[in-house]
Amino acid sequence: xxxxxxxxxxxxxALRSQTxxxxxxxxxxxxxxxxxxxxxxxxxxxxxxxxxxxEEADIEACREAGLPVFRRMVGGGVVYLDEHQQxxxxxxxxxxxxxxxxxxxxxxxxxxxxxxxxxxxxxxMDDDVExxxxxxxxxxxxxxxxxxxxxxxxxxxxxFDHAAAARVLALPDEVRAxxxxxxxxxxxxxxxxxxxxxxxxxxxxxxxxxxxxAAGGPAAYERERLRELDDRFRSEAWxxxxxxxxxxxxxxKVRAGVFVVCAEHERSRAVASVVGGRIERARVSDPELNGxxxxxxxxxxxxxxxxxxxxxxxxxxxxxxxxxxxxxxxxVG
Amino acid sequence: MSASGSEIxxxxxxxxxxxxxxxxxxxxxxxxxxxxxxxIGLDALGVETSGTIAQLAFLPTGEHLKRGEAFGSLExxxxxxxxxxxxxxxxxxxxxxxxxxxxxxxxxxxxxxWLVELTVADAGELRDLVSGADVISVWFAAEVEDYRMKxxxxx
Numbered sequence: 001x002x003x004x005x006x007x008x009x010x011x012x013x014a015l016r017s018q019t020x021x022x023x024x025x026x027x028x029x030x031x032x033x034x035x036x037x038x039x040x041x042x043x044x045x046x047x048x049x050x051x052x053x054x055e056e057a058d059i060e061a062c063r064e065a066g067l068p069v070f071r072r073m074v075g076g077g078v079v080y081l082d083e084h085q086q087x088x089x090x091x092x093x094x095x096x097x098x099x100x101x102x103x104x105x106x107x108x109x110x111x112x113x114x115x116x117x118x119x120x121x122x123x124x125m126d127d128d129v130e131x132x133x134x135x136x137x138x139x140x141x142x143x144x145x146x147x148x149x150x151x152x153x154x155x156x157x158x159x160f161d162h163a164a165a166a167r168v169l170a171l172p173d174e175v176r177a178x179x180x181x182x183x184x185x186x187x188x189x190x191x192x193x194x195x196x197x198x199x200x201x202x203x204x205x206x207x208x209x210x211x212x213x214a215a216g217g218p219a220a221y222e223r224e225r226l227r228e229l230d231d232r233f234r235s236e237a238w239x240x241x242x243x244x245x246x247x248x249x250x251x252x253k254v255r256a257g258v259f260v261v262c263a264e265h266e267r268s269r270a271v272a273s274v275v276g277g278r279i280e281r282a283r284v285s286d287p288e289l290n291g292x293x294x295x296x297x298x299x300x301x302x303x304x305x306x307x308x309x310x311x312x313x314x315x316x317x318x319x320x321x322x323x324x325x326x327x328x329x330x331x332v333g
Numbered sequence: 334m335s336a337s338g339s340e341i342x343x344x345x346x347x348x349x350x351x352x353x354x355x356x357x358x359x360x361x362x363x364x365x366x367x368x369x370x371x372x373i374g375l376d377a378l379g380v381e382t383s384g385t386i387a388q389l390a391f392l393p394t395g396e397h398l399k400r401g402e403a404f405g406s407l408e409x410x411x412x413x414x415x416x417x418x419x420x421x422x423x424x425x426x427x428x429x430x431x432x433x434x435x436x437x438x439x440x441x442x443x444x445x446x447w448l449v450e451l452t453v454a455d456a457g458e459l460r461d462l463v464s465g466a467d468v469i470s471v472w473f474a475a476e477v478e479d480y481r482m483k484x485x486x487x488x
Contacts, residue, residue, distance in 0.1 A: 050406065050413045051388035075388070075411035100382045100485045101412040129410060143412040242390035242406065245433050330387075330434070 004211035006202050007037040007218065014045035017081070018070050019229040020218070021089040021151065025073075027222035028091045029147035035091040036205050036213070038198050044082035044161075046168045049075050049142065053244045058170040067168065070233050071241050074142030074153055077253055080168050084159035085140075086194040088112070088201055090152050092209075097150045105129045105143055108152040111204035112139060116156075118200035119192035128256030136188035137255040156197045160189040171250055174283065175262045175271055182254045182273060248328035261329040268321035272300070272329075279303050286318035296322070341443060344470050345477035347377040350443040351469055354462035356419030357476070362443065363419055363462055366450070371420060373404070374447040375438055378476060382485060384409040386435035391416075391427040391449055398422065400458055404449050407435075420458050422451035 009020055017039050024035050046062050048054065048071040057078045062069055067080075081087075090108050098104045106129050113131055116123035116138070123139075126132050131139035131154070141154040165187075166180035206213040218226065232238050249263035259274045268286040272279050282300040284293050296315055303311050308326055312319035341348045353364040360379030364372045375383070391405035398404055403415035404424060427449050431437045438446035453459070463472045480486040 049408075049411070051390055051408050073413060075408040075413040098483070098485055099480070100384070101409050101414070102384045103485060105410055105412060141411065143410075145412075145414040243393065244390065245429065248433075330436070 001210065001212040003033045003216075004202075004206050004209060004213045005033040005035040005216040006213050007035060007216055008198065009037065009039040011042045011083070012039045014041045014043055014068050014081075015070060015230060015233060016226075017041040017045075017087065018047070018072055019226055019233055021087075021091070021153065022073060022146065022229050022233075023218060023222045023226040024089070025091050025144075025146040025149045025151045026225045027219055028093060029149035030221060032219060032222070033216070034093070034096070034209065034211055035089075035216075036202060037089045037091070038086065038201075040083055040086050040194075041081055042083060044080065044164065045070065047072050047079045047081055048239075048241070049077050049079075050144065051075065051242065051244065052077055053247070054240055056170055058168055062168055065164075065167070069239065071239055072142070073146055074144040074151065076140070076142040078169055079140060080161065080165035081155075082161065082164075084157070084161075084189075086156040086158065086197065088154055088156075088198075090205055092150050094145055094148045094150050101143075102129065104150065105141070105152065107208075108143070108150075109139075109141060109154065111208040112154050112201060114204035114208075115197055115200035116190065116192070118204070119196045121190040121192055123190075126256075130256045133188060133190065136186050138188050138190045140187075156192060156194055157187075157189045158191045158194065160187060162187065169252060171252065172262060175250060175252075175260055178260050178271065178273055178281070179252050179254065182258055182260060182275075186255045186258050249325070251329050259329070261326065263325040263328045265321050265325035265328070268318060268325050270322050270325045272326060274305065274329075277305055279305070279308065284322050286321055288318040289315070292318075342470070344473045347381070347473070347477060348443070349377060349469060349473050351466040353443075354459065354464035355469060355472070356462055357472065359417050359419060360476075361416070361419050361448075363459070364447075365453075365459075369453045369456070370425065370450060371422070371453050372447050372450045373419065375442050376473075377442060378473070378480065380439050380442050382480070383407060384412075386438055387411075388413075389432050389435050389438070389448070391432070392424050394424050394426060396424045397454075398424070400455075404451075416448065418451070419462060420451055421454045423454070424449055425452050426450040 046069045139154045143152040162183045202213045251261040262271045271283040273281045279300045282297045309323045312323040353362045360376045388408035400421045404418045405416040
């Protein structure tokens with residue numbers, strides 16, 4: 001049976017908690033064996049999804065808190081990582097992974113669900129390919145094709161500092177408070193035994209992929225790439241990332257289907273929490289609302305996104321401005 | 334007919350523009366819009382297998398790249414992947430509209446949802462692409478069948 005290389009790096013520096021598995025991905029791309037790796041950062045830091053603007057992180061707050069910021073090659077948003085999160089990465093040659101991204105993610109996260117269940121966590125994969133218990137996400141994931149390898153990363157969250165995770169986001173205070181409120185509800189820790197989780201993940205990925213797990217370490221080529229990746233990830237140019245357009249509005253995705261949006265149009269401003277395609281809570285302002293803001297907010301609560309324009313139309317010109325503001329949000333990703 | 338006026342036909346349940354060439358590896362189309370200038374976009378299968386596109390980023394204009402090198406990147410469902418160029422050339426234009434609104438690629442992949450334009454450095458590479466209406470139709474139908482057989486697409 002072909003081998004699944006298992007590399008358990010244990011506790012590593014914040015930088016190496018990113019660059020080690022990127023180096024393994026380059027190794028797998030070059031013909032190295034399929035690999036399952038584990039690590040946990042020795043200290044808190046902030047990670048940026050590949051396409052995210054650096055300005056989405058509150059760099060000043062990160063500096064004050066002594067949090068380094070690193071851009072990763074997988075997708076997703078601005079995330080807070082610390083020593084209470086056990087990270088895993090499954091890395092495979094691109095040719096062995098379904099071409100459909102959705103199917104690839106589902107296939108490569110399913111063994112993680114099995115591992116969660118093996119350690120007593122009632123995990124399920126929902127229709128958005130989030131690993132959840134109830135309505136709360138319990139595993140932050142991301143994926144990328146790196147040269148000719150595909151890597152899917154995830155974590156066992158033993159403890160989660162919701163306040164710290166919200167604090168590193170560059171948002172107005174009222175928006176950050178709303179993000180924190182939704183994080184408390186939709187992002188949950190599952191304090192399982194991490195050694196048992198690692199063992200269960202090794203067994204589950206080996207079984208699912210038809211591979212024989214075997215302990216291993218980075219090859220010479222991967223050690224070379226590691227040094228180059230260390231330099232790259234510390235560079236200003238890499239941290240700045242690819243060219244991005246100026247955003248039309250501020251929005252934060254808490255988990256799939258759960259967003260907080262803060263948008264302005266002319267003199268109108270709206271902060272809306274969106275859960276499952278409906279506005280759960282809204283705060284609005286417009287100088288022409290003449291004290292009707294509370295009525296607008298009450299009327300928007302529970303409204304499906306497709307019906308927002310119709311509801312706001314009843315409030316005349318300020319309603320149309322608020323609709324134009326909310327239309328700037330793109331609730332995907 | 335797409336918004337750009339291209340002739341669109343349906344092949345195996347997907348829309349395909351027959352007036353251009355295709356790169357089978359990346360499911361990208363290539364349309365010559367000048368003697369040595371090519372416009373590139375994602376075809377319907379490329380769109381389908383990407384899922385809902387959340388982010389697109391492209392190299393800046395003036396960047397030279399070889400065939401197979403990435404002219405940009407695409408993110409869907411927190412999955413980032415390269416957009417590999419089907420041709421060697423220099424990036425002369427990028428579509429800011431799809432960067433601002435990636436859903437445009439899904440709405441009009443053969444028209445307003447184009448990705449980049451290149452000055453083609455080696456016209457000989459065009460011969461490696463799938464072209465000609467009949468050939469495209471047969472190739473695309475076979476691709477759809479293969480994707481369905483492998484479970485990439487729903488039956």
